[in-house]
Amino acid sequence: MKRLWIVLFFLAILSIPAEATIQWVDFDLSCEAMDRALSLDIESREQENPHSWIEILALAATRCGGKPKPEDVTAAYRSLMSGKSPKELLGGNDAYYRYYLEAYTAVLGGLVGNYAVKIDGEWKPAYGVKAFSPIAAGYWYSHCDDFDASRSYGFRRRHLGHDMMGSLGTPIVAVESGTVEALGWNQYGGWRVGIRSDDQKRYYYYAHLRKDAPYAPGLQEGDRVEAGQVIGFMGRTGYSTKENTNNIETVHLHFGIQLIFEESQKECNSEIWIDAYQITRLLERHRSSVIYNDAAGQWERIYEFRDLDEKTDGFG
Numbered sequence: 606m607k608r609l610w611i612v613l614f615f616l617a618i619l620s621i622p623a624e625a626t627i628q629w630v631d632f633d634l635s636c637e638a639m640d641r642a643l644s645l646d647i648e649s650r651e652q653e654n655p656h657s658w659i660e661i662l663a664l665a666a667t668r669c670g671g672k673p674k675p676e677d678v679t680a681a682y683r684s685l686m687s688g689k690s691p692k693e694l695l696g697g698n699d700a701y702y703r704y705y706l707e708a709y710t711a712v713l714g715g716l717v718g719n720y721a722v723k724i725d726g727e728w729k730p731a732y733g734v735k736a737f738s739p740i741a742a743g744y745w746y747s748h749c750d751d752f753d754a755s756r757s758y759g760f761r762r763r764h765l766g767h768d769m770m771g772s773l774g775t776p777i778v779a780v781e782s783g784t785v786e787a788l789g790w791n792q793y794g795g796w797r798v799g800i801r802s803d804d805q806k807r808y809y810y811y812a813h814l815r816k817d818a819p820y821a822p823g824l825q826e827g828d829r830v831e832a833g834q835v836i837g838f839m840g841r842t843g844y845s846t847k848e849n850t851n852n853i854e855t856v857h858l859h860f861g862i863q864l865i866f867e868e869s870q871k872e873c874n875s876e877i878w879i880d881a882y883q884i885t886r887l888l889e890r891h892r893s894s895v896i897y898n899d900a901a902g903q904w905e906r907i908y909e910f911r912d913l914d915e916k917t918d919g920f921g
Contacts, residue, residue, distance in 0.1 A: 626866045626867050626870075627704070627707060627708060627711075627864075627866050627877075628870075628875065628877070629875075629877060630708045630711070630712070630864055630877055630879055631671060632708070632712055632879040632880055632883075633671050633672045633880075634662060634666070634672075634673070634709075634883060635672075635674075635883055636883045636884075636886035636887045637674075637675050638662065638665070638673050638674060638675055638677070638678050639658070639662065639713075639883065639884075639887050640675075640887060641675040641678045641679060642658035642659075642661045642662045642665075642678045642682070643658045643717060643733070643734065643887075645658070645661055645678065645679065645682040646658035646661065646717065647732060647733060649682070649686070650732060652686065654685075654686060654688060656682065656685045656686070657717075658713070658717060659706065659709045659710055659713055659714070660685065660691075660706065661678060661681050661682045661685060662678065662681075662705070662709055662713075663691070663702055663705040663706040663709055664681040664684065664685060664691055664694065664695075664702060665677045665678045665680070665681035666701075666705045666709070667691075667695065667699075667701040667702045667705055668680075668681065671705070691706075707866075708864075710806075711806040711807070711864045711865075711866065712807070712862070712864065712879060712884075713884075714802075714804055714806060714807075715735075715736060715781045715782070715802050715803065715804060715806075715807065716734060716735065716736040716781070716884075716887075716888075717733065717734055717735060717736075718732070718735050718912070718913070718914040719731075719732050719735070719912075719913035719914050720732075720733075720735040720910065720911060720912050720913055720914075721910075721911045721913055722908045722909070722910055722911075723908060723909035723910075723911070724908060728911065730913060734887075734888070734890075734891045735832060735912055735914075736780050736781045736832055736888060736891065737778055737779070737780055737832055737833040737888060737891055737892060737893045738778075738780070738885060738888040738889055738891060738892045738893075739769065739777055739778060739780050739811065739858060739860050739885070739888075740769060740771060740775060740776075740777065740778075740839075740858070740892065741775065741776040741777070741778050741835065741892060741893055741894070741895045742892035742893060742894040742895070743892075743894070744771060744772065744775045744776065745771060745772065746769045746770060746771035746775070746858075747769075747770045747771075748767065748768065748769045748770065748882070748885065749882075750767075750880065750882040751764060751767065751768050751882075752764060752765070752766070752767055752879075752880035752881070752882060753765075753880070765861055765876075765878035766810065766812070766859045766860055766861035766878070766881070767859070767860045767861070767880070767881040767882050767885060768857045768858070768859055768860075769857055769858045769860060769885065770855060770856065770857040771839050771856060771857065771858065772839065772856065773815065773838075773839060773840060773841075773856050774815060774838045774839065774840075775838065775839040775858075776835045776837075776838060776839075776895055776904055777811055777814070777835070777836055777837045777838060777839055777858055778832075778833050778834060778835055778836060778893045778895065779800055779809070779830045779831065779832055779833065779834050779836050780809055780832065780888070781800075781802050781803075781807065781809065781832050782802070782803055782829075782830065782831045782832045782912055782915065783800045783801050783802045783803055783807075783809070783829075783830060784800065784801050784803075784827065784828070784829055784830070785798060785799070785800055785824065785825065785826050785827060785828045785829075785830060785836075786799045786800065786801045786808065786826070787799030787826065788820065788824065788825065788826045789826075790848045790849070791812070791843070792843065792844070792845055792846045793812075793843060793844065794810070794812030794813060794843050794859060795812060795813045795814065795819075795840070795841075795842025795843025795844070795845075795850070795852075795853065796812075796813070796814040796815070796816075796819035796820070796837070796840070796842045796843075796849075797810065797811060797812040797813070797814060797843075797859075798810075798811045798814070798820065798824070798836050798837055799811075800830060800836070803915065805865060806864060806865060806866070807862055807863070807864065807865070808862070808863040808864075808865060808871070809860075809861070809862060810859070810860070810861035810862070810863065811836065811837060811858060811859070811860060812843065812858070812859035812860075812861070813839075813840055813841055813842055813843050813853050813857060813858065813859050814837040814838060814839065814840050814842060814858075815837070815838040815839060815840030815842070816840055816841075816842050816849055816850075816851050817849065818838065819837050819838060819840060819842065820836065820837045820838075821834075821835045821836050821837060821903065821904060822902060822903050823903070824836060824837070831910065831912070832893075832910065832912060833893030833895075833906055833910050834893075834906070835893075835895055835903075835904035835905075839856055839857065839858050840856060841853035841854070841855065841856045841857070860881055860885065861878055861881065862878065862879050862881045862884070863876055863877060863878050863879075864877040864878075864879060865877070893906060893910075894906065894907040894908060895907065
């Protein structure tokens with residue numbers, strides 16, 4: 606039955622016009638495959654014909670039905686470095702590749718690129734992972750892949766996020782730069798924040814924040830936030846129509862990623878939420894170091910960070 610479902614899925618992709626909007630994404634890339642692609646992306650920067658990790662992953666996924674292993678990623682990279690286009694490599698039938706390229710760009714498009722860190726008063730530019738784990742550096746947490754598990758509060762439904770268990774008050778940071786689109790109480794998520802990425806493709810959802818003081822001081826809907834900036838604190842609020850109620854048994858962050866290919870998908874009955882577990886695993890090694898500034902009354906990064914792919918006026 607599963608094999609038949611996979612066949613029907615790929616037949617559906619082939620029948621979709623190139624300009625059609627993607628309605629569903631099955632994100633099955635492992636941390637290991639993404640990590641291999643990232644290393645090869647960085648390696649290719651020194652070559653005449655560099656390739657992004659998303660291109661590499663899209664070709665590998667096309668060849669392997671969406672679940673490439675690290676060795677499949679390496680093989681895809683070598684094929685691309687031959688100078689042939691994906692269409693040539695796939696015998697002229699690149700419909701699967703076009704699907705994976707668009708889908709993976711929506712999922713991963715803001716995670717890797719050019720950035721700079723200010724150390725000892727000097728900006729040091731680099732290329733690599735420019736997004737951060739949602740849990741600040743130095744704070745313990747545990748997690749497992751719990752996407753799609755059953756939930757029953759309110760009504761029986763799927764768990765459309767990833768739970769990261771930790772300690773009350775653990776600083777939560779913005780994974781990626783963007784704009785605060787939602788902030789306040791939700792009976793399911795408790796105190797929560799929703800942040801839209803700059804390219805408008807990703808909506809990051811951080812829920813069950815701390816009672817009484819859930820957010821970084823001054824944070825408001827409409828604010829611009831930078832990757833690695835403290836936005837709130839871990840708690841266990843939610844599962845109540847009464848605001849500021851602790852009705853979740855375990856302190857944790859509910860972290861969700863929604864994909865938006867067109868605005869009609871933002872709030873509807875067919876929203877596209879993906880399993881973020883492997884992405885949080887990938888970001889475990891890239892955590893934002895923060896400290897509380899008593900004088901300013903706010904949390905700050907230890908090292909200033911600048912996304913060089915954003916339009917700015919320089920390092921200033």
